[in-house]
Amino acid sequence: MVQNSVIPASAPEWAHLDLNEVPDIKVIPPGPKSNQMHTRCTKYFKGLSGQVKLFPVVFDYGKGCELVDIDGNRYIDFSSGIYVTTLGHCHPKVTEAVQKMAGQLMNCHDFTTEIKTRLVEKLTEILPGDLSGFQFYDSGTTAVEAGLRVMRAASGKHEMISCFYDYHGKTYGGVSLGHIRSFVYGPCRAPGFHMVPRPDVYRPMWTKQDGSIDTDKYIEFYDEYLDKGTVGNVAGFVLEPIQGWGGSVVPPDDFFPKMRQFCDDKGILLMADEVLTSTARTGKWLCMEHWDVVPDIVTMGKGFGNGFPVTCVAVREQYKESFESISASSSYGGNPMACAAALASIEAIEEENLLERSTHLGNIALERMKKMKAEHPIVGDVRAKGCLMGIELVKDKNTKEPFDEAGKRVYQKAFAKGLAWIPAGHILRMSPPVVMEDEVLLKGLDMIDEAIGETEKELLR
Ligand SMILES: Cc1ncc(COP(=O)(O)O)c(C=O)c1O
Incomplete structure (x- = not known):
C-alpha cells in the first residue's frame, strides 16, 4: 500500500473547473453592469488598489478557482483575493x-x-x-x-x-x-x-x-x-x-x-x-x-x-x-x-493534502514559466515556491531595466481574456488557489504567455 503522503496530490473534486465553460467572457469587461455599480460605489468609496483601478470589474460570487462578475463573465482566479483564499473561494x-x-x-x-x-x-x-x-x-x-x-x-x-x-x-x-x-x-x-x-x-x-x-x-x-x-x-x-x-x-x-x-x-x-x-x-x-x-x-x-x-x-x-x-x-x-x-x-x-498540492503546482508552473523566459525577450526572470509565483519583465535582458508599461498591459490583456490576477509594476505576481487542477493552472499560464506575446508586438517595434 502506497503511503498517503507519496501519492501525487490531486485537486479536490469540489474545486473541479470545466475548461469548456471557464474562462468565459460574454461581454467585454468591465461590462455595463460592472461599470454602473463601480461608479455608484466609488462616488463614496475611495482609495482603491492598482488591481481594481486597472480593471474595475464587480464580482458577484466565487467558487473554488473561479470568479464570476455581475455581467456574467467567468474568470480563472490567479490571485486568491490578494493571497487570501488559498484553499479556493468558499471552501465547503x-x-x-x-x-x-x-x-x-x-x-x-x-x-x-x-x-x-x-x-x-x-x-x-x-x-x-x-x-x-x-x-x-x-x-x-x-x-x-x-x-x-x-x-x-x-x-x-x-x-x-x-x-x-x-x-x-x-x-x-x-x-x-x-x-x-x-x-x-x-x-x-x-x-x-x-x-x-x-x-x-x-x-x-x-x-x-x-x-x-x-x-x-x-x-x-x-x-x-x-x-x-x-x-x-x-x-x-x-x-x-x-x-x-x-x-x-x-x-x-x-x-x-x-x-x-x-x-x-x-x-x-x-x-x-x-x-x-x-x-x-x-x-x-x-x-x-x-x-x-x-x-x-x-x-x-x-x-x-x-x-x-x-x-x-x-x-x-x-x-x-x-x-x-x-x-x-x-x-x-x-x-x-x-x-x-x-x-x-x-x-x-x-x-486534501494541500501542502503537497501547492508544491506540485509550483513545480509545474516553474517549468512552464521557464519556457516563457526562453521564448520572450521581455521575460527576465521567473520564480515559484509552491503557489507563490512571479514573472519579472525587463526592457533588456542584459541591463535588466524594469518594464512597467509591459507589466500593466500584460495584466490588463490577460484579465480581459478571463484571468483574475494581481498587477505589480514590472513584476507579474500570481497566487492561484492551491486546490487548482493542473490543466487550469496551465490554461492560466497560457493566457499570460499570450498576453506577453501581444504586449511585445505593441511595445517592441
Ligand atoms: C508580509 C505581509 N505582512 C503584513 C501584511 C498586512 O496584512 P493586512 O493587509 O491583512 O493588514 C501583508 C499584506 O499584504 C503582507 O503581505
Missing part, C-alpha cells in the same frame, strides 16, 4: 464551520472557548520547533504590531531592522518596517526602525567571483550595520521569507540559515512575517520550513482563515510569557468564528 469545510459558529457564538472577548483551545493545540502540532505561544488578531498588520510588541517585551530593546522592498502592512509599525515610498502620503518612519538590503538572486548587490550571489557579504554588512548604524539597542530582524509585494522574490537557500546563526550569535530575535507565505501558500505550513529555520516570532494571516479575517502571532516556548506584558489581543482577535475558520482551514489542508 470553512464555509460550514463559520456558518455554524455564526449561529452559536460570535464574540466573547478573550474568554477561553472550546474552538480556540482546539486551534492552539492544533497549531502546536503542525508548526515547526517549539512555536507554542499564540495570540490572534483580525488583520496582518495588527499581528505584525503585536509581533513588534512581543519582540520589545522579550528583548527589552526597541530597535528593529527590516529590508528594502519589504511590506508589513499599514499601521505605523508596519509602515515603519516597509518600503515607505509605496505610501503616497509619505509618513516618516518611526524612530528606531532601520532598513538594509537583502539578497535578490536576480539583482544581486554582492556577488562571488563566479557571478553567483554572495550571501556572506550581506551578513557581514548587517554585522557592520549593527555596530555603526544603530544605537546598540536592537531587538531583532523582521523579515518576509519571500517578499510578496516586492515581487515574489525568493532568497538564496543559504540566506535564512545564515540569518538564524547571525541572530543567535548577536543575541537578537528573528521574526518572520509569514502573513502572506504561511498555511500552504508555498507548500509548507511556514515558508521558513523550506530552509529548516525556526523563527523566534512568526506572524500568519491571509490564508490562515481562508478569507475570514483572522491572523496569528506565534512565539517560541521561551518567549511565551512576553505575551503577558503586551496584554490581550483586541475586540475581535480570536473570536469563535475566526477560530472556527482557521481550524477548518488547517484541517482542510491536511485532509
Whole structure:
C-alpha cells in the first residue's frame, strides 16, 4: 500500500473547473453592469488598489478557482483575493464551520472557548520547533504590531531592522518596517526602525567571483550595520521569507540559515512575517520550513482563515510569557468564528493534502514559466515556491531595466481574456488557489504567455 503522503496530490473534486465553460467572457469587461455599480460605489468609496483601478470589474460570487462578475463573465482566479483564499473561494469545510459558529457564538472577548483551545493545540502540532505561544488578531498588520510588541517585551530593546522592498502592512509599525515610498502620503518612519538590503538572486548587490550571489557579504554588512548604524539597542530582524509585494522574490537557500546563526550569535530575535507565505501558500505550513529555520516570532494571516479575517502571532516556548506584558489581543482577535475558520482551514489542508498540492503546482508552473523566459525577450526572470509565483519583465535582458508599461498591459490583456490576477509594476505576481487542477493552472499560464506575446508586438517595434 502506497503511503498517503507519496501519492501525487490531486485537486479536490469540489474545486473541479470545466475548461469548456471557464474562462468565459460574454461581454467585454468591465461590462455595463460592472461599470454602473463601480461608479455608484466609488462616488463614496475611495482609495482603491492598482488591481481594481486597472480593471474595475464587480464580482458577484466565487467558487473554488473561479470568479464570476455581475455581467456574467467567468474568470480563472490567479490571485486568491490578494493571497487570501488559498484553499479556493468558499471552501465547503470553512464555509460550514463559520456558518455554524455564526449561529452559536460570535464574540466573547478573550474568554477561553472550546474552538480556540482546539486551534492552539492544533497549531502546536503542525508548526515547526517549539512555536507554542499564540495570540490572534483580525488583520496582518495588527499581528505584525503585536509581533513588534512581543519582540520589545522579550528583548527589552526597541530597535528593529527590516529590508528594502519589504511590506508589513499599514499601521505605523508596519509602515515603519516597509518600503515607505509605496505610501503616497509619505509618513516618516518611526524612530528606531532601520532598513538594509537583502539578497535578490536576480539583482544581486554582492556577488562571488563566479557571478553567483554572495550571501556572506550581506551578513557581514548587517554585522557592520549593527555596530555603526544603530544605537546598540536592537531587538531583532523582521523579515518576509519571500517578499510578496516586492515581487515574489525568493532568497538564496543559504540566506535564512545564515540569518538564524547571525541572530543567535548577536543575541537578537528573528521574526518572520509569514502573513502572506504561511498555511500552504508555498507548500509548507511556514515558508521558513523550506530552509529548516525556526523563527523566534512568526506572524500568519491571509490564508490562515481562508478569507475570514483572522491572523496569528506565534512565539517560541521561551518567549511565551512576553505575551503577558503586551496584554490581550483586541475586540475581535480570536473570536469563535475566526477560530472556527482557521481550524477548518488547517484541517482542510491536511485532509486534501494541500501542502503537497501547492508544491506540485509550483513545480509545474516553474517549468512552464521557464519556457516563457526562453521564448520572450521581455521575460527576465521567473520564480515559484509552491503557489507563490512571479514573472519579472525587463526592457533588456542584459541591463535588466524594469518594464512597467509591459507589466500593466500584460495584466490588463490577460484579465480581459478571463484571468483574475494581481498587477505589480514590472513584476507579474500570481497566487492561484492551491486546490487548482493542473490543466487550469496551465490554461492560466497560457493566457499570460499570450498576453506577453501581444504586449511585445505593441511595445517592441
Ligand atoms: C508580509 C505581509 N505582512 C503584513 C501584511 C498586512 O496584512 P493586512 O493587509 O491583512 O493588514 C501583508 C499584506 O499584504 C503582507 O503581505
